[in-house]
Amino acid sequence: MSKIFDIITHPNPKLRKKSLPIEENEIKDKKTQEFCEDMIQTMIKKDGVGLAAPQVGINLRFVIVTTNGEPICMINPQITKRSWARAWDEEGCLSVPGIRGQVQRNKKINCIYIDTEGKRKKIIAQNLDARIIQHEIDHLDGVLFIDKTKKT
Numbered sequence: 001m002s003k004i005f006d007i008i009t010h011p012n013p014k015l016r017k018k019s020l021p022i023e024e025n026e027i028k029d030k031k032t033q034e035f036c037e038d039m040i041q042t043m044i045k046k047d048g049v050g051l052a053a054p055q056v057g058i059n060l061r062f063v064i065v066t067t068n069g070e071p072i073c074m075i076n077p078q079i080t081k082r083s084w085a086r087a088w089d090e091e092g093c094l095s096v097p098g099i100r101g102q103v104q105r106n107k108k109i110n111c112i113y114i115d116t117e118g119k120r121k122k123i124i125a126q127n128l129d130a131r132i133i134q135h136e137i138d139h140l141d142g143v144l145f146i147d148k149t150k151k152t
């Protein structure tokens, strides 16, 4: 049975901490696999399209993102390339309930990460997928989308 985590909300200070990388030897640990599965189930249950570990109070560089409609676990993700082209679109966040806002993001990104089997992966994402990845990786650096919304 998967565990459904409680999601912490702004202004909880854990959302503002910079998260630490997961050690290479911990990645293949069964606990990491279970955490991944619990995070996916939590995201689905809460109707999210992404979830970062700090949102469940764990300051580690671990995110779940939905790409091509499928949830994937990314460990120690890093954006290695960003398109010059950027786009505005509306975002929300499970940790900032009731608020939505326009955020500008790079349209296309390259991202490297480690999967739960310890394999190095690279993904090229665009549009909504790229937006979700950028939003989730921001969480690992203590950044929320409300820091970036268009001020009118």
Ligand SMILES: [Zn+2]
Pocket (backbone or CB within 6 Å): 092, 093, 094, 095, 135, 136, 139
């Ligand atoms: Zn968020």
